[in-house]
Amino acid sequence: MKLLLLTAAVLLLVVGEGAAERVLSRRTKRELASPLHVGGIRDPFGSYCQRRGGCCPGRDDLCTVPYLDTICYCDLFCNRTVSDCCPDFWGHCLGVQPPFIGTCERNGNKFFTGQTYKENCNLCTCGTTGRWECEQNACLMEPDIIQAVNRGNYGWRAANYSQFYGMSLDEGIRFRLGTQRPSRTIMNMNEIQMNMDPQSDRLPLYFNSAEKWPGKIHEPLDQGNCAASWAFSTAAVASDRISIQSMGHMTPQLSPQNLISCDTRNQGGCAGGRIDGAWWYLRRRGVVTEECYPYRPPQQTPAEVGRCMMQSRSIGRGKRQATQRCPNTHNYQNDIYQSTPPYRLSSNDKEIMKEIMDNGPVQAIMEVHEDFFVYKNGIYKHTDASFTKPPQYRNHGTHSVRITGWGEERNFDGTSKKYWIAANSWGKNWGENGYFRIARGENECEIETFVIGAWGRITMEDMHNHHHHHRRRHI
Numbered sequence: 292m293k294l295l296l297l298t299a300a301v302l303l304l305v306v307g308e309g310a311a312e313r314v315l316s317r318r319t320k321r322e323l324a325s326p327l328h329v330g331g332i333r334d335p336f337g338s339y340c341q342r343r344g345g346c347c348p349g350r351d352d353l354c355t356v357p358y359l360d361t362i363c364y365c366d367l368f369c370n371r372t373v374s375d376c377c378p379d380f381w382g383h384c385l386g387v388q389p390p391f392i393g394t395c396e397r398n399g400n401k402f403f404t405g406q407t408y409k410e411n412c413n414l415c416t417c418g419t420t421g422r423w424e425c426e427q428n429a430c431l432m433e434p435d436i437i438q439a440v441n442r443g444n445y446g447w448r449a450a451n452y453s454q455f456y457g458m459s460l461d462e463g464i465r466f467r468l469g470t471q472r473p474s475r476t477i478m479n480m481n482e483i484q485m486n487m488d489p490q491s492d493r494l495p496l497y498f499n500s501a502e503k504w505p506g507k508i509h510e511p512l513d514q515g516n517c518a519a520s521w522a523f524s525t526a527a528v529a530s531d532r533i534s535i536q537s538m539g540h541m542t543p544q545l546s547p548q549n550l551i552s553c554d555t556r557n558q559g560g561c562a563g564g565r566i567d568g569a570w571w572y573l574r575r576r577g578v579v580t581e582e583c584y585p586y587r588p589p590q591q592t593p594a595e596v597g598r599c600m601m602q603s604r605s606i607g608r609g610k611r612q613a614t615q616r617c618p619n620t621h622n623y624q625n626d627i628y629q630s631t632p633p634y635r636l637s638s639n640d641k642e643i644m645k646e647i648m649d650n651g652p653v654q655a656i657m658e659v660h661e662d663f664f665v666y667k668n669g670i671y672k673h674t675d676a677s678f679t680k681p682p683q684y685r686n687h688g689t690h691s692v693r694i695t696g697w698g699e700e701r702n703f704d705g706t707s708k709k710y711w712i713a714a715n716s717w718g719k720n721w722g723e724n725g726y727f728r729i730a731r732g733e734n735e736c737e738i739e740t741f742v743i744g745a746w747g748r749i750t751m752e753d754m755h756n757h758h759h760h761h762r763r764r765h766i
């Protein structure tokens with residue numbers, strides 16, 4: 292060790308003649324050299340600063356005294372645990388005990404006090420005691436919870452998603468959901484009366500919209516870190532309904548971005564919004580397709596709402612026309628699509644099923660709990676997998692999704708597990724190809740509490756025009 296210090300001292304003498312250069316070289320040395328006390332070089336009985344005659348305020352690279360074969364510092368910059376300070380600096384200059392400079396270990400490497408690394412969603416700092424001190428946030432991907440779900444007999448399996456890894460549970464709830472609970476007035480909206488005839492309204496054990504209406508049910512999109520499920524679920528249900536109702540003459544995938552950027556009245560864009568507001572906008576203003584107005588997930592600022600780049604004007608009889616070209620300049624189809632007023636279904640699963648089978652997918656509000664983010668496949672039910680952990684590991688937020696079908700699975704004991712098939716908006720690599728199944732008939736996560744249907748606004752003229760467009764494009 293002495294040899295090493297000697298080398299350092301020789302280097303100091305050799306490098307640079309001018310004062311400026313000397314300061315620079317000292318400064319460099321000071322930042323790169325390991326602290327003198329690491330490895331036991333400290334001389335506990337020296338009175339270096341005292342002999343020097345004082346302690347310098349701030350950082351002063353000339354505030355040094357010879358120390359063993361090198362120099363040590365007596366400036367206030369030493370009031371950190373990184374330095375090559377004189378051993379009596381703390382006692383003489385500050386009147387305190389010298390700190391212990393810790394080294395922490397990780398993967399066989401040494402780290403000094405103050406250095407950090409990220410462990411999943413938590414920042415870990417090397418503490419003065421030589422131990423890593425980590426934040427204690429609940430993460431979105433908790434290995435313990437994934438394991439507990441997969442070991443338990445919950446009827447569904449969990450996975451570790453790389454796109455969620457490193458986020459905290461609070462961030463997941465803040466950025467991946469984004470539907471506000473409807474107001475009391477909206478929640479009190481009348482349910483439509485459905486007179487079901489038990490004979491003629493026989494419902495099959497399994498039903499999937501994608502099989503009844505091939506090519507008309509749109510694939511799940513990915514909202515990214517933008518809390519706009521209000522716009523995604525509304526646009527998805529409206530897209531499917533227009534495609535079904537027009538018998539495939541139009542199969543638009545409506546633009547969530549159009550809603551996020553333009554339906555801004557009492558809406559929060561990527562910071563959450565209301566589905567009743569989204570339906571109002573679809574009815575009164577209308578939106579273009581996803582190809583025309585593509586989705587741009589926010590990169591740095593999740594709450595940012597892009598400028599609205601599409602407006603419509605009335606052309607009579609309640610119809611509207613775009614006043615701008617598509618934001619995507621390669622697309623010329625800026626047709627505006629509108630809906631009729633939405634209607635609320637009862638919470639009875641049979642009525643919801645009949646509605647889906649007759650008219651297509653519906654929109655539902657649901658409460659998303661911590662374990663839903665790790666869902667991989669099976670029939671989801673909220674579990675107690677996080678109940679052995681502190682309370683911050685349990686949290687939930689409101690989301691909205693699109694229910695497209697149902698089914699049941701037989702258990703070994705002859706009973707059956709009934710489920711809904713629903714599309715989420717977390718991309719196709721989440722869940723069962725972007726879809727999930729969830730327990731049906733027991734209001735799991737409140738999924739049967741507030742269910743909405745709507746019609747597309749389609750006239751015979753639309754059918755003809757779109758058909759015409761379609762043909763002309765292919766000539």
Ligand SMILES: *[C@@H]1O[C@H](CO)[C@@H](O)[C@H](O)[C@H]1NC(C)=O
Nearest residue numbers: 349367368369370371384385
């Ligand atoms: C030394 O550092 C500690 C912790 O950062 C601070 O609380 C204290 O005020 C500092 N002392 C002086 C004299 O600057």
Ligand SMILES: *[C@@H]1O[C@H](CO)[C@@H](O)[C@H](O)[C@H]1NC(C)=O
Nearest residue numbers: 432433434451452453454456
């Ligand atoms: C989960 O995924 C992340 C990133 O893809 C990876 O770094 C981590 O080790 C994985 N955790 C487990 C428990 O598999």
